[in-house]
Amino acid sequence: MLKTFVLSFRLKNTYKTNGIIYALKALPLIKKLLPESLYADAGLKQFANIISILIEICSAFIGKALYVLLMVFSLCMVMPTATADSFVHIFFFLTIIGGFLNTNLFNPSKDKFYAIVLMRMDARAYTLVNYLYFLLKMLIGFLPFTLIFGTKAGVSPLLCLSMPLLVCSVKLMVAAFSLHDAKEGEKVRNENLPTAIVWSGTGICLILAYVPPALGYAMNQQIFMALTALSIIAGLCALLYVLKYRHYRRLCQTLLTPGNFAMNTQNAAKVTQANYQKKISMDATQSSDKSGYKYFNELFMKRHSKLLTRSAKRITLIALAVFVVTAVMSVALPDISRQINNLMLTFLPYFLFIMYLINRGNVITQAMFMNCDHSMLAYRFYRKPEVILSLFRERLKYIIAINLMPGAVIALGLPALLLLTGGTTEPLNYLLLFVSIIAMSIFFSVHSMVLYYLLQPYNINVETKSAAFSIANWLTYIICYIAIGKQVPTLIFGTAISAFCILYVVVGLILAYRLAPKTFKLRP
Numbered sequence: 001m002l003k004t005f006v007l008s009f010r011l012k013n014t015y016k017t018n019g020i021i022y023a024l025k026a027l028p029l030i031k032k033l034l035p036e037s038l039y040a041d042a043g044l045k046q047f048a049n050i051i052s053i054l055i056e057i058c059s060a061f062i063g064k065a066l067y068v069l070l071m072v073f074s075l076c077m078v079m080p081t082a083t084a085d086s087f088v089h090i091f092f093f094l095t096i097i098g099g100f101l102n103t104n105l106f107n108p109s110k111d112k113f114y115a116i117v118l119m120r121m122d123a124r125a126y127t128l129v130n131y132l133y134f135l136l137k138m139l140i141g142f143l144p145f146t147l148i149f150g151t152k153a154g155v156s157p158l159l160c161l162s163m164p165l166l167v168c169s170v171k172l173m174v175a176a177f178s179l180h181d182a183k184e185g186e187k188v189r190n191e192n193l194p195t196a197i198v199w200s201g202t203g204i205c206l207i208l209a210y211v212p213p214a215l216g217y218a219m220n221q222q223i224f225m226a227l228t229a230l231s232i233i234a235g236l237c238a239l240l241y242v243l244k245y246r247h248y249r250r251l252c253q254t255l256l257t258p259g260n261f262a263m264n265t266q267n268a269a270k271v272t273q274a275n276y277q278k279k280i281s282m283d284a285t286q287s288s289d290k291s292g293y294k295y296f297n298e299l300f301m302k303r304h305s306k307l308l309t310r311s312a313k314r315i316t317l318i319a320l321a322v323f324v325v326t327a328v329m330s331v332a333l334p335d336i337s338r339q340i341n342n343l344m345l346t347f348l349p350y351f352l353f354i355m356y357l358i359n360r361g362n363v364i365t366q367a368m369f370m371n372c373d374h375s376m377l378a379y380r381f382y383r384k385p386e387v388i389l390s391l392f393r394e395r396l397k398y399i400i401a402i403n404l405m406p407g408a409v410i411a412l413g414l415p416a417l418l419l420l421t422g423g424t425t426e427p428l429n430y431l432l433l434f435v436s437i438i439a440m441s442i443f444f445s446v447h448s449m450v451l452y453y454l455l456q457p458y459n460i461n462v463e464t465k466s467a468a469f470s471i472a473n474w475l476t477y478i479i480c481y482i483a484i485g486k487q488v489p490t491l492i493f494g495t496a497i498s499a500f501c502i503l504y505v506v507v508g509l510i511l512a513y514r515l516a517p518k519t520f521k522l523r524p
Contacts (some may be wrong), residue, residue, distance in 0.1 A: 072091050073149040080213075086154045088159065090226070092224060098170070100198050101198070102171070105175045108256055112126070128242070140163045143161070159221055165228070165232050173238045179242065297398070304367060311363070319410055323413035346415055348488075351410070351436075352480050359524060361399055362473070377522045388517050388520050389516065392455070404441055415430040428489045436494040436501075439498045443501035446508050447504070450509075454521060460522060
């Protein structure tokens with residue numbers, strides 16, 4: 001077992017090292033300084049190897065820290081229920097979600113493919129040693145943060161220590177049931193392709209995690225302790241089943257086939273493109289009265305209208321329904337009306353994250369690449385500066401219009417709710433609620449387009465190959481998420497965020513106009 005673990009760790013570390021070097025060469029300012037002979041440089045490989053090991057160590061802690069802090073601790077602090085009860089309640093239901101979405105055992109990763117299929121390593125030994133290592137990382141990674149944040153929330157230290165055991169136990173139970181279903185080589189689940197039942201269960205658990213505490217109901221620490229104890233006992237039984245399971249070779253043969261989504265990127269591109277094609281209207285009567293690339297873009301938007309606007313329309317209807325229901329509750333219940341009025345005046349930072357979530361920019365740019373730029377960028381005339389900039393302008397107009405559908409409803413609904421719930425002594429708040437939401441909507445539209453044109457992340461197989469693009473999107477998410485829970489007067493936050501959005505839009509458009517003709521191209 002130890003020998004298998006050492007070999008597998010060295011294998012993963014090798015391709016991660018090469019991946020780090022590739023990522024360095026993909027960064028805009030650094031790639032010009034690094035020659036193609038970089039992969040053969042022993043010194044740099046040792047440096048990248050050290051970074052890879054550090055990343056492996058940090059990955060055991062950083063992700064768990066952010067998970068407990070952002071998904072559990074920060075939200076339980078604003079719940080009306082006891083903070084400790086909210087903490088254990090949210091953690092329990094999110095753990096169930098993690099058990100199904102992050103099993104490791106059924107993840108068709110590249111290291112498994114290289115080791116078991118290409119290098120013919122023993123499937124059972126390789127799978128078990130890496131799965132146990134995965135569970136150990138979970139246990140060690142969660143322990144300090146459940147203890148730190150849990151005790152801060154008022155949870156007893158004993159419960160905090162048991163939380164990582166609950167995480168591992170739930171994963172073991174899901175793994176054991178999935179292995180039992182896959183015994184005959186059938187019903188082998190792919191963690192990267194969750195079924196409709198898994199997605200439905202995830203949605204239900206998310207609702208159970210956050211809605212009851214928000215309404216004042218949450219399981220107490222005694223119930224959590226009982227559920228955890230039962231889960232640990234069941235997890236030990238599941239561990240015995242996992243260790244005694246004898247069909248890992250058959251399991252891996254089914255999971256790691258050459259046509260698997262995770263192994264064959266060309267097949268992945270075909271699947272994605274086929275899904276997009278089903279949503280495209282090929283109605284020959286669709287046309288446009290425009291000319292040149294304006295005609296080209298408008299025809300594309302019309303044919304892809306179902307794909308590009310359907311989710312925005314749904315979000316718009318949901319937002320409208322939420323505002324109508326909230327308005328009715330405000331009129332009928334005076335206590336709720338006062339709470340809503342307070343929210344309108346201090347909780348505007350929440351809407352930064354909401355506007356981030358409803359932004360359709362990344363979905364639209366991916367559709368543009370898959371069904372247009374994916375092929376057109378192969379032609380030299382399409383990469384001319386005047387063509388790129390012309391299409392950039394036209395596309396930006398459409399993305400802004402699509403994002404403004406739900407944005408306009410929210411922008412009109414917030415000042416209306418403020419007025420309906422008692423108003424404010426500062427009339428400027430009405431204007432700032434409207435302007436700041438519109439500014440956020442336009443900001444995220446421009447942000448998506450600028451990142452797409454300046455850091456065009458996709459290669460011919462629709463893989464994201466830009467480290468800078470991934471980092472920029474990750475930072476955007478983190479900044480928006482941090483805004484949750486911040487209580488800042490609307491007058492201050494609305495003015496600041498509106499000014500920032502306007503400044504960013506101006507700077508972003510200038511950069512796009514100057515650099516896009518050089519950066520908008522297919523990645524190797």
